[in-house]
Amino acid sequence: MSDVTIPALGFQLGTPASGPVTPRTDCDLDDFRAVVETTVDLADYPHASAIERGAVAYEAARLRDAIRDPESAVAVRNELTRALRDGPGIIVLAGSIAPDVVDRVTAAFERLIAQQKAAGLAAGDHYAKPGANDRVWNAFEKLAVEDPEAFVDYYSNDMIRLGALSWLGPAYQISSQVNLVHPGGEAQMPHRDYHVGFMTDDLAEQYPLHAHTMSPYLTLQGAAAHCDMPVESGPTMYLPHSHKYPHGFLAWRRPEFIEYFREHHVQVPLKKGDIVFFSPAMFHGAGTNRTTDIERMANLLQISSAMARAMETMDHERIANAVYPVLLRRQEEGVDPVLLANAVAAAAECYAFPTNLDRDPPLGGLTPPSQADIVTEALAARTPPAALADQLAAHKHRTLSH
Numbered sequence: 001m002s003d004v005t006i007p008a009l010g011f012q013l014g015t016p017a018s019g020p021v022t023p024r025t026d027c028d029l030d031d032f033r034a035v036v037e038t039t040v041d042l043a044d045y046p047h048a049s050a051i052e053r054g055a056v057a058y059e060a061a062r063l064r065d066a067i068r069d070p071e072s073a074v075a076v077r078n079e080l081t082r083a084l085r086d087g088p089g090i091i092v093l094a095g096s097i098a099p100d101v102v103d104r105v106t107a108a109f110e111r112l113i114a115q116q117k118a119a120g121l122a123a124g125d126h127y128a129k130p131g132a133n134d135r136v137w138n139a140f141e142k143l144a145v146e147d148p149e150a151f152v153d154y155y156s157n158d159m160i161r162l163g164a165l166s167w168l169g170p171a172y173q174i175s176s177q178v179n180l181v182h183p184g185g186e187a188q189m190p191h192r193d194y195h196v197g198f199m200t201d202d203l204a205e206q207y208p209l210h211a212h213t214m215s216p217y218l219t220l221q222g223a224a225a226h227c228d229m230p231v232e233s234g235p236t237m238y239l240p241h242s243h244k245y246p247h248g249f250l251a252w253r254r255p256e257f258i259e260y261f262r263e264h265h266v267q268v269p270l271k272k273g274d275i276v277f278f279s280p281a282m283f284h285g286a287g288t289n290r291t292t293d294i295e296r297m298a299n300l301l302q303i304s305s306a307m308a309r310a311m312e313t314m315d316h317e318r319i320a321n322a323v324y325p326v327l328l329r330r331q332e333e334g335v336d337p338v339l340l341a342n343a344v345a346a347a348a349e350c351y352a353f354p355t356n357l358d359r360d361p362p363l364g365g366l367t368p369p370s371q372a373d374i375v376t377e378a379l380a381a382r383t384p385p386a387a388l389a390d391q392l393a394a395h396k397h398r399t400l401s402h
Helices: 029-036 060-066 070-085 099-118 139-146 148-155 158-168 209-218 255-264 316-332 337-347 371-381 385-399
Strands: 050-052 055-059 090-094 133-136 172-181 219-225 275-278 296-305
Touching (some): 055 060, 060 070, 060 158, 070 090, 070 158, 090 158, 099 133, 099 172, 099 296, 158 219, 209 219, 209 296, 316 337, 337 371
Parallel strands (some): 055 090
Antiparallel strands (some): 050 055, 090 275, 172 296, 219 296
């Protein structure tokens, strides 16, 4: 009987490599400053109206005129791509959503928040203190069910489509989360976002640098303003150009980078109906709401590329249950635990997302346990197959959207 613990698997944990693939010791503040301390020339963005605190600002009405012509539409998309990729990494599309449409959706979001509170549910935040704001996870699906007409009017918006096409191409999937920051709500810590930004440094180091570079191309980050957001209300803090620093996913937790962000970040005031799009590799964080009367609501958009989808549909719960008795027996026979860990990584879902963050919240980190984490823990505890089947079924239920 082997009493060797199987190496941890999954998104939160990782089997140590022979050495760091992207070592955090490569993070250098001087290199970072060389990347971010640059200016933006309005002449490089002929469809833009201004450079607003380092962001390329557009008027939605002007873009709508431009994209009516197919050839001009291609030029607009290429320009937005350049601004997000090679430029400051952030664009503002002013006047994107009609105020009356925003108000209808805001009312639906407020009903959803009230329903959560009445049910005794509290939605946490990845980067802010509990209670500083109200969150609605999976606001995209919940809005469709709560007010389908408002959903259609909101998401038929051509500026949302334009941003998604410019960064991801025609095959994409929208998700969204409502963030309502109350007066006095404190700022988030600066961070990068999905995917590598949700990893611990120990795990992020195990990914080669090209994976760090690839990650931001799989998601378009955005926020639609559901109220006027003057700077004192705490609109999102950004550090333009920071998305271009190759080691940023390992740098954002380091004290010297946090201090640099504190001293050099910008905040772009928004009007109700404006949309901001930015690279998820941008150093950013919600600001402090210093007002006494502005309930600052934004609909945070996470638009995902189709390029990360697998080719075939597979039931990993079924696979894990099928092979688990074999893994248990091999463990009892003393098989190398690294080989067993490899088998778990193949059989079970190693990624914690997508999930239902209302029912499957992160515990002790930025992500909930993955299916592979559950199987690994079951092996370590020598859990009987029937008990593991119950655990996997409960996990699957937690991940369902409703």
